[in-house]
Amino acid sequence: MPSKQEQQPDFDFVVVGGGSSGCIVAAELARRTSLRVLLLECGPRAEANPETLAADGYKDAFANDEVIWERFSEPQRQCGGQRLFMGTGTGMGGSGSVNGMVYTRGAREDFAEWPEGWKWEDVQEDFEAVEARLLVRSRQENAFNEACIVAAEEVGFRRSKNLNDGDMSGVLGYNAMNYQGASRRSSYVAFIRDDKPETLTVCSGARAHKVLLVGKRAVGVEYRVGDGALQTVRATREVVLCAGALESPKLLMLSGIGPTHELQAQGIDVVHALAEVGQNLHDHPNVTVFFRGKKEVDCNYPQLYGFHRANSGSNLPKGQSDTCYVFYPARSSLREAMLRLVPSIVLPHWLYGVPGLRALVRAGIRLAFCSALLRRQVARIYGIVLILGKPKSRGSIGLVSARVEDQARLDPAYFSDPEDLETMVLAVEKARAIARAEGLRAWGNRELMPGRRKQRSSDLRRWIENNAMTTYHFAGTCRMHDSAGVVDPELRVRGIERLRVADASVIPTTPVSALNAPSMMIAYRAARWMVEDLRRAIDPQD
Numbered sequence: 001m002p003s004k005q006e007q008q009p010d011f012d013f014v015v016v017g018g019g020s021s022g023c024i025v026a027a028e029l030a031r032r033t034s035l036r037v038l039l040l041e042c043g044p045r046a047e048a049n050p051e052t053l054a055a056d057g058y059k060d061a062f063a064n065d066e067v068i069w070e071r072f073s074e075p076q077r078q079c080g081g082q083r084l085f086m087g088t089g090t091g092m093g094g095s096g097s098v099n100g101m102v103y104t105r106g107a108r109e110d111f112a113e114w115p116e117g118w119k120w121e122d123v124q125e126d127f128e129a130v131e132a133r134l135l136v137r138s139r140q141e142n143a144f145n146e147a148c149i150v151a152a153e154e155v156g157f158r159r160s161k162n163l164n165d166g167d168m169s170g171v172l173g174y175n176a177m178n179y180q181g182a183s184r185r186s187s188y189v190a191f192i193r194d195d196k197p198e199t200l201t202v203c204s205g206a207r208a209h210k211v212l213l214v215g216k217r218a219v220g221v222e223y224r225v226g227d228g229a230l231q232t233v234r235a236t237r238e239v240v241l242c243a244g245a246l247e248s249p250k251l252l253m254l255s256g257i258g259p260t261h262e263l264q265a266q267g268i269d270v271v272h273a274l275a276e277v278g279q280n281l282h283d284h285p286n287v288t289v290f291f292r293g294k295k296e297v298d299c300n301y302p303q304l305y306g307f308h309r310a311n312s313g314s315n316l317p318k319g320q321s322d323t324c325y326v327f328y329p330a331r332s333s334l335r336e337a338m339l340r341l342v343p344s345i346v347l348p349h350w351l352y353g354v355p356g357l358r359a360l361v362r363a364g365i366r367l368a369f370c371s372a373l374l375r376r377q378v379a380r381i382y383g384i385v386l387i388l389g390k391p392k393s394r395g396s397i398g399l400v401s402a403r404v405e406d407q408a409r410l411d412p413a414y415f416s417d418p419e420d421l422e423t424m425v426l427a428v429e430k431a432r433a434i435a436r437a438e439g440l441r442a443w444g445n446r447e448l449m450p451g452r453r454k455q456r457s458s459d460l461r462r463w464i465e466n467n468a469m470t471t472y473h474f475a476g477t478c479r480m481h482d483s484a485g486v487v488d489p490e491l492r493v494r495g496i497e498r499l500r501v502a503d504a505s506v507i508p509t510t511p512v513s514a515l516n517a518p519s520m521m522i523a524y525r526a527a528r529w530m531v532e533d534l535r536r537a538i539d540p541q542d
Contacts (some may be wrong), residue, residue: 011038011201013530014221014235015242016208016251018043019094020516021503021523022242023187024130028527030197033534037199038233040206040223042243043067043090046188052089052097053189055179056300059333061098063340067091068098071246071407072349078415080466083349085341086410088244088472092204093188095244095472096516100302101177101184103136106511106518107307108166109320113509115482115489120166126524127164127517133190134178134520141174144297144382144443145304148327149173151439155430157306168512169319172306187520209404211239211255211499213271218499238498238530242523245474245505249278249397250408252478252486257496266402272495276486278397278408280476282510285391285414285468287424288328288383289431293444296379297329307389307512310426314419316390321512323427325434326385330378335369341469381448384431387471388424389512392417397477414468424468425460473515478505491526502526 012033015026018041026039049067051057061067069090072083089095105127108120149159152172160173178185192202205225212220212232220234241248252258256271258278263270306325309316316322342365343358351357368374395413400406415421428450435445450463478486478493478501486493487506493499504519511518 008231008233010234010236011036012235012237013037013240014233015039015240016221017041017094017242017244017247017503018092018188018202018204019089019242019244019503020096020187020519022240023093023191024520024523025240025242025502025527026200026202027191027197028524029530030200031195032527032531034197034199035237037197037201039200039202040208040221041092041202041204042207043069043092043094043204045204046092046097046193049091052091052093052186053184055101055182055184057184058098058100059336061089062333063336068340071410072344074409074411076412076414078421078465079468083344084412084414084469085344086246086412086470086474087340088246088474092192092202093186096186096520097184097188099472099516101179102305102514103131103134103164103176103178103517104305104511104513105164105166105521106513107168107321109317110509110511112317115480115508117489118480123521123525126521126528130517130520130524134185134187135180135190136176136178138174138176139301139303142299144299144329145174145327147439147443148304148434149439151434151437152306152325154437154439155433157308163305163513168307168321170308170321172304172325174303175305177301177303187523207404208243208251209254210251211241211257213255213496216272216495217497235498237534238500240526241499241501242503244503245281245477246397246408246410248501248503248505249477249486250399252277252493253399254402254404257493262398266399268399268402274486274494276479276484278477279394280479280508281395281397281410281412281474282391282393282476283412283414284324284387284389284471284473284510285412285420285424286385286387286471287428287464287467287469288385289428289435289450290330290381290383290448291435291440291444292377292446292448293380293382295444296376297331297382299329300332302326302328302332302385305513308430310430311419311423314390314423320390322388322390322423323430324387324389324512325427325431326387328383328385330381330383334378334381335365338365380444384434386424386427386431388420388427391510392419394476412470412474415465421461421464424464425457428460428464471514473504473510475504475507475510475515479508480506481508490529491522500526500530
């Protein structure tokens with residue numbers, strides 16, 4: 001090997017990515033087999049940023065550059081040509097250490113679209129195993145959310161006492177969260193920090209550059225810790241990519257696995273042509289309809305979620321919800337959201353990275369929130385976040401160079417299928433109907449955004465296009481399929497031995513709800529299957 005590289009001791013398994021999925025894969029492999037497992041995570045140790053370990057720290061984590069991996073999309077034609085923020089969590093626990101701790105399995109109908117062996121009945125035991133460690137539970141009821149439930153029931157929602165029972169057809173309720181007391185129960189906390197297997201080695205600050213291949217067999221990983229020398233580590237059994245839907249396909253392509261034209265354009269030798277790598281990118285775009293009440297909202301978390309069918313003209317199965325409705329108290333995180341997102345909105349893309357300008361915008365936001373009057377007003381504001389749960393639009397990920405340091409070309413292609421925008425317009429109308437109902441009329445429901453003057457469908461379409469943003473639910477870029485796709489139903493990369501992908505990138509069609517729970521379920525299943533493969537290799541009769 002080139003002299004610039006340092007060879008590290010061999011491991012049985014190398015897992016790339018210490019996020020929601022990677023922590024589970026690595027910990028379960030080590031715990032169940034006592035074999036040597038190396039977990040490589042690009043971001044910092046969780047303990048270096050304590051807010052990632054606190055139940056109420058998500059708002060501070062979202063504003064912290066140390067734990068948010070900033071990325072931006074290609075200009076979105078159906079979103080006014082904007083480059084939209086597509087950041088994800090980095091550091092131990094990944095996005096599961098910076099999100100709102102929403103734990104939703106998805107709808108029974110969602111899994112009907114997945115390959116055989118991945119239907120609702122197939123995955124329940126794996127969900128339950130993950131939940132036993134995460135200690136998922138709902139938060140306490142409060143007056144604001146109870147008013148929202150009464151209002152939603154008036155316009156056709158049903159109250160659900162368990163949003164994880166597979167029924168997400170016209171229901172709303174208090175969603176489960178992974179926390180215990182004042183602490184967040186991320187996959188890092190639940191599977192590694194609280195019970196770290198002796199044979200698991202965790203290396204943070206380690207950025208994987210590519211998977212090392214001998215012919216069409218994965219044999220290790222090339223990576224760099226900080227600014228140090230390139231290092232190589234050998235995996236004597238398997239390499240598992242858990243870097244997420246935006247990074248796992250990029251690593252495959254940098255390793256010579258992917259669409260021929262993408263690799264050749266960047267001078268990368270084609271080891272294995274796999275056309276679907278980076279394709280099928282989809283996400284849950286959202287907009288928020290804001291209202292001002294007559295009194296302060298009495299909760300500090302978005303904890304009430306609803307699911308409904310807004311577009312009756314869609315060809316989705318009868319009764320399947322296509323939209324998600326999140327009841328959002330602005331006091332919970334509006335300031336921190338503005339600190340993260342406003343600079344990217346007010347600064348042209350080419351100025352965003354200029355030293356000092358972004359800091360200046362953030363300083364202005366902090367100064368504004370020093371006003372007691374503003375804080376009192378924000379405490380009375382609430383939103384209904386409208387999330388497109390079953391998008392028809394599909395985008396892609398491509399390379400801009402052969403350098404791992406360069407962000408991939410990210411094109412979620414929001415609203416490229418016209419039905420998606422139509423569904424969102426209908427969702428805005430549904431949110432307005434909820435706010436007009438007696439339950440929220442008594443609470444106070446003065447519409448602030450988009451505003452009562454925007455009533456025509458054409459006005460709402462333009463408003464949605466100009467205000468849509470990601471819900472950070474990226475999926476599909478290494479999709480699994482029975483006979484095609486990037487990975488097979490046991491998550492093995494097609495055409496490459498000893499290489500799997502186990503994260504949200506393998507999801508073929510996204511659930512209507514959040515993806516953190518399905519991502520962890522996928523990881524748990526992957527580890528279980530790998531252990532079973534080992535046992536069969538030792539005892540073929542087993």
